[in-house]
Amino acid sequence: MAHDAKRPEHAAEDWTVPQDWDHFTQADHAMWDNLFNRQARLLPGRVAPEFMAGLDVLRMDKPGIPQFDALSERLMKLTGWQVVAVPGLIPDDIFFDHLANRRFVSGNFIRSPEQIDYLQEPDVFHDVFGHVPLLAHPVFADYMQAYGQGGQRSGALGAIERLARLYWYTVEFGLIRHAEGMHIFGAGIVSSYGESIFALDDPSPNRIGFDLKRVMRTDYRIDDYQQGYFVIESFEDLLRQTLDTDFAPLYAEVISQPDIPIETVLPDDRVYTHGTQAYAHAQTVGG
Template sequence: MGIATSPLNLAQGKLNVAAPYLIEQTWADYTPEQHAIWSELVTRRMPQLREHACREYLDGFQQIGLREDQLPNLSEVSALLQPRTGWQSTPVSGFLPADAFFEMLAARMFPTTTWLRSRDSMEYTPEPDIFHDVFGHVPMHAHPVFADFLESYGKICARLTDPVALERMGRLFWFTVEFGLIRQNGEIKVYGSGLISSHGECTRVLAGGCEVKDFNLNAVLNQEFQTSEMQPVLYAVESFDQIYEATKQAESQLA
């Protein structure tokens, strides 16, 4: 009989730069208090998101089996996600250097932290946690076009060597994956993880607290931002095909 290969070993075998950052999620070690914090975070966000999140996010939330009452088991999430789009929610030890991050996106492995914020950091944590990574990001990976866009983004960035070009591509990520808006049925809907996972920021945007512009690649590539401040300008796309095409256009401009 052969020796079973763990998901960690399989993932490491597909990666080079990112391999040392991969870990196992020990789901059984989460405490009842941590599950309670997750539940409180999710149940606080869902009423607003059911009304204002894009339909692809809400569909993805159901499709990957996220629950309101307990933290996600990443192996179970990936088992539901991978047959749909080839993506996995892959546990990592923490913040990744850019080349490791891009390598993982290019391999359709989303780097996912396993720690959860404490109760005294419910509103905001400067470092992404499992709530931001899974609740904020991963449901969108169940949508085929968004999934293709994110892989394409990772492959393009992995090939770039000019730091100025990488900085500009970082703006494309920020104003789509992190703080993206989309127009659906005549309304502004949210899909960016920073809006999905932050009640304060999302409420401010929906209340008209920032300028919403039509998505324009050149404008986005030149739009500076501060990660520690509320966003004064955001961009709304008409479809996810638009950002997928934008990655190809950006590559031709920045290569």
């Protein structure tokens, strides 16, 4: 999501920078194409159909890193969103303001060959390939704006960390149930070859029905595959829960309760998979 840092001199007040598409090298574009083609072969049947529809309607299959002006023009006509470049992670209040005004921020660099399968700070592939296709879906686009507006209110309530968990377990690492089965939709999964397989197929992680309060009490990890995923019923249901909830008393309730460890399954959880946690345990032993 975001962080606290000093704004670089070349960034505007809202932390945006020109994309300066020409600064990307041939190697940068080749990296995008490599990552794009690998995911495009893997994702059909695994990812939410709404994501594939977004890739198609936004014409993101053209070679090379997309030009944000052209991408934004297509996206604006569909849902009123645009894509803007930022130098890296940005402060929470700036992040929320962009989302609340239907601007999606993207890192303005791409990973190196050594980072092809993992990097901690989101690059243009994670941000644009992973996030932008679903912004072409009107309901998810509304959810992202509602999230930004909620973020603007959360600071005064001392609840930014709790709200960050909602973003993590939906926008970044969410699963969704369709009639034909379970699919991935979170950008952190969609942009990762390994986690696109792990999130659906591996017996290790828990897969638990989405519950707003439960999510806000649950820790998460940023350094490896997730130990648990939350499964939404539909984007419409996710948006409805977000818009219909009075967050102030919800924050007060969850802040007063202990955090739930990542691997925990509670008695009242809707459990789709009670994971073995074998992967996480192996990493701990191996580490």
